[in-house]
Amino acid sequence: MRIIGPEDFALHPRLAADTLPVGDLPLCRVLLMGDARFPWLILVPRRPGLREFGDLPAEERAALMEEICTASRALQDETGAEKMNVGALGNAVAQLHIHVVARSSGDAAWPGPVWGSGAAEPYRSGLDEALADRLAAAFGFRRGGPAGRTPETAAFARSLMTPSDFAKSAATLGFAHNALDRLANRRDDDAFQAETAASPAARTVAVIGDTVAVKRDAGGAMDLWFGFDAAAEIGPLGQRVFLGIDARGPAYAVQVEAEGEDPLAGRDGLAAFNLRQVAADGSVAATDLGALAEGKSMLSWHATHRFCGRCGSETASSPSGWKRLCPACGAHHFPRTDPVVIMLAVDGDRCLLGRQPRFPAGMYSCLAGFLEPGETIEDAVRREIGEEAGIACGAVSYLGCQPWPFPSSLMIGCVAEAASTEIAIDREELEDARWFSRDEVRAMLDGRHPDGLTCPMPMAIAHHIVLAWVGEG
Numbered sequence: 001m002r003i004i005g006p007e008d009f010a011l012h013p014r015l016a017a018d019t020l021p022v023g024d025l026p027l028c029r030v031l032l033m034g035d036a037r038f039p040w041l042i043l044v045p046r047r048p049g050l051r052e053f054g055d056l057p058a059e060e061r062a063a064l065m066e067e068i069c070t071a072s073r074a075l076q077d078e079t080g081a082e083k084m085n086v087g088a089l090g091n092a093v094a095q096l097h098i099h100v101v102a103r104s105s106g107d108a109a110w111p112g113p114v115w116g117s118g119a120a121e122p123y124r125s126g127l128d129e130a131l132a133d134r135l136a137a138a139f140g141f142r143r144g145g146p147a148g149r150t151p152e153t154a155a156f157a158r159s160l161m162t163p164s165d166f167a168k169s170a171a172t173l174g175f176a177h178n179a180l181d182r183l184a185n186r187r188d189d190d191a192f193q194a195e196t197a198a199s200p201a202a203r204t205v206a207v208i209g210d211t212v213a214v215k216r217d218a219g220g221a222m223d224l225w226f227g228f229d230a231a232a233e234i235g236p237l238g239q240r241v242f243l244g245i246d247a248r249g250p251a252y253a254v255q256v257e258a259e260g261e262d263p264l265a266g267r268d269g270l271a272a273f274n275l276r277q278v279a280a281d282g283s284v285a286a287t288d289l290g291a292l293a294e295g296k297s298m299l300s301w302h303a304t305h306r307f308c309g310r311c312g313s314e315t316a317s318s319p320s321g322w323k324r325l326c327p328a329c330g331a332h333h334f335p336r337t338d339p340v341v342i343m344l345a346v347d348g349d350r351c352l353l354g355r356q357p358r359f360p361a362g363m364y365s366c367l368a369g370f371l372e373p374g375e376t377i378e379d380a381v382r383r384e385i386g387e388e389a390g391i392a393c394g395a396v397s398y399l400g401c402q403p404w405p406f407p408s409s410l411m412i413g414c415v416a417e418a419a420s421t422e423i424a425i426d427r428e429e430l431e432d433a434r435w436f437s438r439d440e441v442r443a444m445l446d447g448r449h450p451d452g453l454t455c456p457m458p459m460a461i462a463h464h465i466v467l468a469w470v471g472e473g
């Protein structure tokens with residue numbers, strides 16, 4: 001039997017124009033016809049120059065019949081159709097292609113054939129993509145590859161920025177750079193932990209509630225690191241977490257109990273800053289921000305996981321601070337990170353930005369939302385854009401990510417290809433959302449937009465997603 005592999009196959013342009021690709025079975029490309037009146041698949045054997053069934057070698061004729069049956073069953077299961085119509089005509093498009101059409105009494109042509117019956121009606125936005133996704137799942141393949149990507153249109157692929165475009169500017173991304181060796185394999189080594197914590201080189205960030213203690217010198221430079229003794233002078237020390245080690249020695253984060261709205265007021269050279277202020281200030285080393293994010297997220301986890309989720313007893317931290325142990329039922333509890341998708345929907349030379357009521361006046365940003373359990377990144381991106389702005393999306397690409405310690409998220413930056421253009425805003429989430437041209441976004445990034453509109457600052461991932469898109473134009 002001939003090996004079925006890459007070959008010099010090209011889809012007839014008319015078939016490509018009328019359909020949405022679902023995926024490839026071993027022999028055939030499967031297409032969804034763009035006519036919402038009839039759920040309708042087209043199978044095209046991926047063999048160049050093929051016109052008639054008889055042109056196929058005998059074993060491939062059998063494979064084709066199997067694939068027609070597979071497609072027919074999947075479409076019938078998906079639609080609950082009463083009858084499947086299967087046919088090959090090929091008078092207008094000679095390339096061999098087989099129609100598999102789901103029919104039901106009361107459909108637009110019933111009981112006649114679908115051919116020559118009225119004009120095709122396009123699917124409402126995104127519904128064809130959704131049907132194609134479900135059919136692909138029924139065939140046992142993910143559309144366009146293992147990560148749930150739908151095929152990109154050529155125009156989107158051309159306009160797409162890549163992780164390397166994103167990385168060009170991401171040096172200024174806050175909390176994303178961490179130079180510590182976390183020594184995860186030594187976290188359960190209690191003797192190592194005790195010795196390391198007693199090292200004279202040990203240093204710690206001092207976290208006070210939602211703020212962090214900062215030393216400021218006369219020149220305004222910030223320093224986040226304290227010896228344990230110096231941290232204890234601020235207030236009683238609470239939970240401690242081992243962050244890792246570098247050439248300077250072991251690094252920690254420690255919770256410090258201190259009272260009042262501004263607990264370090266009046267302390268010479270000391271201030272309590274929130275993490276956004278520290279990241280935006282720019283005078284702290286980028287790698288210190290990564291360590292700070294690690295420590296702040298870990299301490300937030302300890303603060304909210306004092307009791308066992310299994311039996312309700314009070315739990316205790318391990319010496320390294322990387323797990324909590326339940327003395328009553330023996331459960332081990334580990335820290336969690338919450339994934340958030342943050343994405344730019346792109347329609348040709350326009351992108352979709354929105355604003356939440358809490359944003360600074362005039363600022364527009366990428367849409368974002370939490371990933372849900374059991375959901376791929378790609379599906380979360382499409383769902384969030386659909387929910388917040390009513391825009392259906394097809395292909396989704398990953399750009400880069402950012403730890404976001406408020407309290408413990410990972411922002412996953414993506415770009416998505418818009419499949420519809422009419423915006424319907426969810427007013428619970430957004431105050432406004434609209435399409436922006438590249439020139440307009442460029443002006444927003446440069447601070448010269450005529451209406452004073454702006455984009456998020458360089459410490460935020462949204463800035464770099466938008467910048468990568470603009471830079472590509």
Ligand SMILES: [Zn+2]
Pocket residue numbers: 308309310311312313326327328329330331
């Ligand atoms: Zn327990």
